[in-house]
Amino acid sequence: MAIKDESGATSPTLQDKINMLVALPLPHEHVSGISDNPDSIGERIKVIAKAAGISDSLLNALRLGRRDNPxxxxxxxxADLYDIDPAYFTDGPLGTEIYRQLQLLQTMAEIKKAHTPQLKIAFRDHFGLSARGADTALQILEQLRDLEAGSGSREP
Incomplete structure (x- = not known):
């Protein structure tokens, strides 16, 4: 459902951006009491809406494109819930860039969840890294995750 800009490049719509957030892993501090990230869309909508302090009907309407002016x-x-810049929801280049970064994070999370060796293959193929370089990149990402989880600080 992406739209084309003047240059012919496609930009994600608000609906695309909301759907991206719904598909992302939920921030851990907001899923207490839930054994794991909820699997059904309905469950995810309820958890996200509650954590963000908005109604689940509004979030679902935005996700389905029934509302387009939050x-x-x-x-x-x-934005606060996912620790992203509110510009994500705009039509400008920053919103598109944040969307693309979130797509990459989502892809990496899916690959890691499915199979770590596939993540190493992605590092080799996409970034041209050797097998050793892919192992190192994965270790760095895991260390970064652990550091950020341990520090409790979230910078803009």
Missing amino acids: TKVTMQRL
Whole structure:
């Protein structure tokens, strides 16, 4: 459902961006009491909406494209939940760039969840790394994750 800009490049719609957030792993501090990230869309919508302090019907309407003009407060709450810049929800280049970065993170999370060797293959193929370089990149990412989880600090 992406739209084309003047240059012919496609930009994600608000609906695409909301669906991306719904598909992302939930921030761990917001899923207490849930054994794992909820699997069904309905469960995910409820957990995300509750954590963000918005109604699940609003979030679902945005996800389905039935609503396309969220308030600044709604955008800020969702941005805060996922620790992203609220510009993500805009049509500008920053919103598109954040969307692409989230796509990459989602892909990496899916590959890692499915099979770590596939992540190493992606590092080799996409970034041209050797097998040793792919192992090192994976170790660095795991260390970064552990550092950020341990520090509790979230910088913009």
